[in-house]
Amino acid sequence: MTSILSGRKVARAIRKEIKQQVLLLEKPPTLAIIQVGEDDASQVYVKMKQRACRKVGIQSAEYKLPSNTQQDALLSKIQELNQNTEINGIIVQLPLPPSLNTIAVIEAVNPFKDVDGLHPLNQGRLLTGGSLIPCTPLAVLRVLDFYEIPLAGKNAVIINRSRLVGRPLAQLLLNRDATVTICHSKTQDLTDITQRADLLISAVGRRPKFTLTGDMVKEGATLVDVGLSRIEGKVVGDVDAASVEGRAAHLTPVPRGVGPVTVATVLQNVLTAMKLQCE
Numbered sequence: 001m002t003s004i005l006s007g008r009k010v011a012r013a014i015r016k017e018i019k020q021q022v023l024l025l026e027k028p029p030t031l032a033i034i035q036v037g038e039d040d041a042s043q044v045y046v047k048m049k050q051r052a053c054r055k056v057g058i059q060s061a062e063y064k065l066p067s068n069t070q071q072d073a074l075l076s077k078i079q080e081l082n083q084n085t086e087i088n089g090i091i092v093q094l095p096l097p098p099s100l101n102t103i104a105v106i107e108a109v110n111p112f113k114d115v116d117g118l119h120p121l122n123q124g125r126l127l128t129g130g131s132l133i134p135c136t137p138l139a140v141l142r143v144l145d146f147y148e149i150p151l152a153g154k155n156a157v158i159i160n161r162s163r164l165v166g167r168p169l170a171q172l173l174l175n176r177d178a179t180v181t182i183c184h185s186k187t188q189d190l191t192d193i194t195q196r197a198d199l200l201i202s203a204v205g206r207r208p209k210f211t212l213t214g215d216m217v218k219e220g221a222t223l224v225d226v227g228l229s230r231i232e233g234k235v236v237g238d239v240d241a242a243s244v245e246g247r248a249a250h251l252t253p254v255p256r257g258v259g260p261v262t263v264a265t266v267l268q269n270v271l272t273a274m275k276l277q278c279e
Contacts, residue, residue, distance in 0.1 A: 001245075001246060002244060002246060002247070002248045002249065002251050003249065003250045003251070004250075004251055004252075004253055005143055005146075005147050005224075005250050005251065005252045005253075005257065006253070006256065006257075007139075007143060007252060007253075007256055007257040007258055007259060007260045007261045008256055008260050010142055010143050010146045010260075010261045010264070011260035011261050011264040013146065014142060014261065014264035014265065014267070014268060015052070015055055015264055015267065017268075018056045018058075018264075018267050018268060018271055019055070019056040019057060021271060022056055022058060022271070025274075028057050028058055028059055029058055029059070029088040029089065029270050029273070029274040030058070030059040030061060030087050030088055030089070031049070031053055031058060031059070031060045031087075031088065031089040031090075031091065031115065031266075031270045032060075032061050032062075032063060032081045032084075032087045032089065032090050032091070033046055033049060033050070033060060033061070033062050033063065033091045033093060034063045034065065034074070034077060034078070034081075034090070034091065034092045034093065035062065035063070035064050035093045036065045036067060036069050036074060036092075036093075036096055036097060036100065037065075037066070037067035037069075037097050038067065039095070042093045042094075042095075045093065046062060046093055048263055049091070049263060050062065052263045052264065052266065052267055053267065053270075056267055058267060058270055058271075063077060063081075067097050068097075068099075069097075069100070071099075071100055071101060071104070071105075074092075074100060074105060075104070075105070075108050078090065078092070078105070078108045078109055079108065082108075082109070082110040082113065087113065088113065088270060088273050088277060089115035089269065089270040089273045089274070090109050090110070090113045090114065090115060091115050091116055091266070092105055092106070092109065092116075106118045106119060107119060107120060111132070112132075112273060112276050112277055113273055113277070114132055114273070115132065115135075115266060115269040115270055115273055116134060116135060116269075117132045117133045117134040117135065117138070117168070117269065118134060118163065118164070119132075123163065123167075123168060126168055126171040126172065126175075127171065131272055131276060132269055132272060132273060132276070133168065133172065133265075133269070134163075134164060134165070134168045134169075135262045135263075135265045135266050135269065136164060136165050136169075136203075136226060136258065136262050136265075137165060137168045137169035137172050138172075138265045138268070138269075139258050139261035139262040139264070139265045140169055140172075140224055140226065140258060140261075141169075141172055141176075142261055142264075142265060143224065143252060143257075143258060143261055144222075144224070147250065149199070149222050149250065151176040151177065151178045151199070152177035152178065153177060153178070153179070154178050154179070154198040154199050155178075155179050155181075155196055155198045155199070156173045156178040156180045156181070156197065156198065156199040156200075156201070157180075157181045157183060157193055157194055157196070157199070157200050157201070158170055158173075158180065158181070158182050158203070159184070159190075159194070159200075159201070159202045159203065159204055159212075159238075160182075160183075160184070160201070160202070160203035160204065160226070161182050161183075161184040162203075165203045165226060166182055166184075166203065167182070169201065170182050173199075178199065181197075191215065191216045194212075194216045194217065194218075195216060195218050196218060197217075197218055197221055198218065198220075198221055198222065199221065199222045199224070200212075200217060200218075200221050200223050200224070201223075201224040201226060202223070202224070202225055202226065202227055202237075202238040202239060203226035203227055204227050204238050205226075205227040205229050205238065206227075206229060207227070207229035207231060207236055207237075207238065208229075208231065210227075210238065211239075211240050212225075212238045212239045212240065212244075213240045213243045213244070214240070214243035214244045214245075214247050214248075215243075217244050217247055217248055219247055220248075220249045221247075221248050221249060222248070222249055222250040222251075223239055223244060223248045223251045223252070224252050224257075224258065225237035225238055225239045225251065225252050225253070225254050225257060225258070226238075226258050227239075227254065228254065228259075235254065235255050237253070237254025237257070238254075241253070
C-alpha cells in the first residue's frame with residue numbers, strides 16, 4: 001500500500017518552530033510582498049502568504065502596483081524596500097506582466113532580503129549549502145526529512161529544469177549525497193530513466209498532456225508531486241495516483257502535499273533573512 005505524505009502535517013510542524021522563534025524576538029520580522037497587476041492566481045497566493053504570516057506572528061505589508069507599471073517604477077519600489085530597515089524580506093509575486101523584465105527585477109532585490117531565494121547570489125550559494133533557498137525545493141526537502149526518507153546514495157530523478165524548482169532542487173539533493181538526474185521536455189526515453197529512480201520528483205504541471213503513470217515508476221519508489229494543473233476546475237498533480245497505488249512506497253498528494261509546505265518555507269526564509277541582516 002502506498003503511504004501518503006501529508007504536507008499539512010509538515011507545514012504545521014514548521015509553523016510551530018517559527019512561531020516559537022518569533023516569540024523570542026524583541027520585534028517580529030516583516031515581509032513585503034509586491035504584486036503587479038490583478039492576476040487571480042497571484043492574488044490567492046498573496047493572501048495565503050499573508051494568512052500564514054499572521055499565524056506565526058510575522059508582519060506583512062502588501063504593495064499593489066497597476067499592470068501598466070513601468071520597469072523603472074517597479075525597480076524604484078524594490079530599491080525603497082531594500083533600504084527600509086523595517087523590512088526583512090521581499091517577495092515580488094510572479095509571474096509579472098510581459099512588459100517587465102523578470103530577471104532584472106529578481107536581481108534588483110537585496111540578496112539578504114530575497115525570501116524567494118532567486119537572486120543569482122543565493123542560487124550560487126546553493127553550491128555550498130546556502131541560507132536563502134528557493135521555497136519549493138526547500139519544501140520538498142522538508143517533506144522528505146519529516147518522513148525520514150533517506151537520500152544519501154539514492155538515485156533521484158527530477159522532471160523539471162527551471163531555476164524555480166529543478167536546478168536548485170538538484171543541487172540540494174547533491175548536497176545530501178543523492179545521485180541526481182534532471183529530465184525535461186527534450187529528454188529521450190524518459191520512462192527508462194524514471195524506472196530507475198528511488199526518488200522521483202515531477203514538476204511539469206501539464207496534465208493531461210503529461211501524466212506520470214505507474215508503468216514509469218520503480219517498485220518501492222518515493223514520488224514527490226510538485227505539478228499543478230486544472231482539469232474541469234479541479235486541481236491535480238502530475239501523478240496518476242490510482243495507477244501508482246501499491247507500486248510507489250510513498251506519494252505526496254495534490255493538493256495538500258508540497259504546496260502547504262512551500263508557504264511555510266516562505267516564513268522560514270523570512271526568519272532566516274532577518275537573522276542574516278543582524279549578523
